Amino acid sequence: MSRIDALIAELCPEGVEFRALADVTVRGSNIRWANAGDAEFQYIDLSSVDRTTGRIGETATICADDAPSRAQQVVREGDVIFATTRPTQMRWAVIPTAFDGEIASTGYCVLRPVQNQVLTNFLAHNLGTDRFCKYVEQKQVPGNYPSIPDNRVREFRIPLPPLEIQREIVAILDRFTKLEAELEAELEARRRQYQHYRDTLLSFAERTDSQASKQASKQATRIMALGEIGNFTRGSGIQKSDFKESGAGCIHYGQIHTHYGVWAKATKSFVSPEYAARLRKARQGDLVIATTSEDDEAVAKAVAWLGDEDVAVSTDAYIFHHSMDPKYVAYFFQTEDFQTQKKSHITGTKVRRISGERLAKIRIPVPPLEEQERIVAILDRFDALVNDLSSGLPAEIRARRQQYEHYRDRLLTFAEAA
Numbered sequence: 001m002s003r004i005d006a007l008i009a010e011l012c013p014e015g016v017e018f019r020a021l022a023d024v025t026v027r028g029s030n031i032r033w034a035n036a037g038d039a040e041f042q043y044i045d046l047s048s049v050d051r052t053t054g055r056i057g058e059t060a061t062i063c064a065d066d067a068p069s070r071a072q073q074v075v076r077e078g079d080v081i082f083a084t085t086r087p088t089q090m091r092w093a094v095i096p097t098a099f100d101g102e103i104a105s106t107g108y109c110v111l112r113p114v115q116n117q118v119l120t121n122f123l124a125h126n127l128g129t130d131r132f133c134k135y136v137e138q139k140q141v142p143g144n145y146p147s148i149p150d151n152r153v154r155e156f157r158i159p160l161p162p163l164e165i166q167r168e169i170v171a172i173l174d175r176f177t178k179l180e181a182e183l184e185a186e187l188e189a190r191r192r193q194y195q196h197y198r199d200t201l202l203s204f205a206e207r208t209d210s211q212a213s214k215q216a217s218k219q220a221t222r223i224m225a226l227g228e229i230g231n232f233t234r235g236s237g238i239q240k241s242d243f244k245e246s247g248a249g250c251i252h253y254g255q256i257h258t259h260y261g262v263w264a265k266a267t268k269s270f271v272s273p274e275y276a277a278r279l280r281k282a283r284q285g286d287l288v289i290a291t292t293s294e295d296d297e298a299v300a301k302a303v304a305w306l307g308d309e310d311v312a313v314s315t316d317a318y319i320f321h322h323s324m325d326p327k328y329v330a331y332f333f334q335t336e337d338f339q340t341q342k343k344s345h346i347t348g349t350k351v352r353r354i355s356g357e358r359l360a361k362i363r364i365p366v367p368p369l370e371e372q373e374r375i376v377a378i379l380d381r382f383d384a385l386v387n388d389l390s391s392g393l394p395a396e397i398r399a400r401r402q403q404y405e406h407y408r409d410r411l412l413t414f415a416e417a418a
Contacts, residue, residue: 004172004411007165015417016161022154024118025111028079030072031103033064042102043071046083049093052401053184054124054177056093062103073104078120081108082127087136087148092127094120109153118158122166125173126158129409159414169411176404180397187386187393194382199335201375202365221367227360230322234356235288235313236280243269248276249307253317256290257298261387262330262379265307280319281310287320287329288313292353299352300342300359304330318356325372331379332364 031041042059045068050057062071075081077100083091085107095102104110113120126132135156140148161169226232238250249267251260259268271279282288282305289302304326305311313319322329332338345358367375385392 004165004168007168008161008414011162011165012414012417015415016159018157018416019117019160020155020157021111021123022151024114024158024160025123025154026114028076028110028112029074031074033067036064038063041067041071042099043068044075044081044099044102044104044108045070046085046091046105046107049081049083049091051089051091053181054093054128055181056096056099059099059102067103068105070105070107071103072106073108073110075102075104075110076100076112078113078115080111080113080120080124080127082111082153083107084109084148084150084153086146087140088133088146090128090133090136092124094124109150111154116163118160119163119166119170121170121174123158125170125408126412128405129412131409131412132156159412159416161414172411173404173408176400176407180400180404183393183397183400187397190382190393191386194379194386195336197382198331198379199337201378202332202335203337220371221365223363224366225360226320226322226362226364229324229364229366230320232289232356232359233280233319233321235315235317235319236278237275238271238279238312238314242271242275244272246270248273248312249309250276250279250312250314251282251288251303251305251317252314253290253292256288256303256317257293257295257301260303262334262383263304263306263327267307267311271312276312279312281312282319283310283321284308285322285326287322287326287333289318289320289333289359290316291318291355291359292316292351294351296343296346296352297339299346300333300338300354302330302333318359320359324366325369325376327376327380328372329364331376338362338364 040061040063043062044056044059048056048059062068075095077095077097079095081093081095081104083089111123113123136148136153139152139155140146235253238252240252240254243250243252247270250269250271251264251267252269255268284306286305287302288305288311289300290298291300293299293301302320306326320329341362342354345361346352346354386394388394
């Protein structure tokens with residue numbers, strides 16, 4: 001920090017110039033699919049960029065014959081792309097070497113820095129600031145899919161200190177993002193390890209126990225249909241318009257995939273006590289299962305309800321009342337075995353559904369209760385390590401991100417020259 005302060009005092013003691021992005025970037029070009037022949041490209045669509053890490057993940061391979069209509073923009077290494085659809089999600093990324101010459105959706109504003117004026121990563125870090133986020137909120141066009149036109153993105157003014165100062169700032173902020181990337185990679189490895197152990201522990205096919213323990217466990221374990229060990233009751237009522245600031249707790253089916261983990265003792269939403277009195281409820285130990293989604297992964301996502309009081313459950317969710325360890329059943333709902341069985345029972349095209357009758361046919365290993373509890377204790381430790389924001393790797397990543405954001409906003413705040 002003292003090095004930067006000294007440079008500012010030396011090179012721009014009266015403040016720095018602010019310039020519009022349009023003045024320090026150039027526009028890219030669009031592909032001519034008619035001239036592309038059989039060439040294949042990686043397509044960066046809006047879902048390809050991770051909102052948290054700013055890295056490009058899964059892409060589709062496309063060619064002239066199957067390119068989506070929005071696959072138009074040729075990107076180059078060092079370009080900075082910002083998603084103009086739902087822009088307040090702040091989805092942006094720097095194009096790495098591996099994606100030089102590939103294709104991005106027209107849902108991105110492509111910013112190609114003029115290198116003798118602004119460094120790529122200096123520009124990119126500016127797109128993460130609170131100042132830019134507030135600008136986007138003010139300039140976006142509202143609607144079902146809010147957006148911000150490219151020209152409004154390019155009108156945003158960033159501070160433009162001398163390149164020497166930009167390099168010092170980028171060096172500091174890049175160290176933060178590198179550390180966070182390393183932690184994210186470790187977290188991803190732990191998650192894969194967790195999934196492996198979860199599926200192994202709940203398959204009763206391969207176990208890390210001694211041979212004698214494996215044999216005893218297999219002999220005591222039965223494979224049963226969910227309908228044999230419990231019953232399914234469909235939820236009732238509850239639209240998002242029914243939510244209140246406080247009142248009786250409720251679980252809306254659309255929140256199970258996004259708001260809850262394996263289990264919950266408190267709800268994220270409430271309805272009036274009078275309305276809740278008319279609704280079907282889950283009791284302590286029941287599972288609440290979402291049965292409708294546009295995404296197969298979210299269909300039959302389940303959360304074990306462990307709260308002290310009964311909780312109201314919405315339509316398009318089922319309440320599974322049973323006599324097993326609730327966390328054990330909820331963990332089973334995450335396994336590859338369950339996902340494989342579930343696929344054959346899902347119906348619908350755009351909206352995917354699974355009924356209580358079909359859920360009841362899915363088979364689950366049923367070991368003795370003490371074995372269920374032993375497995376849950378192991379998986380709880382893994383789950384806390386990879387998912388708990390108050391402990392483990394997620395907590396460390398969150399702390400590092402907060403530290404980065406603090407220094408980013410501080411380092412990128414300049415007095416503007418008169």
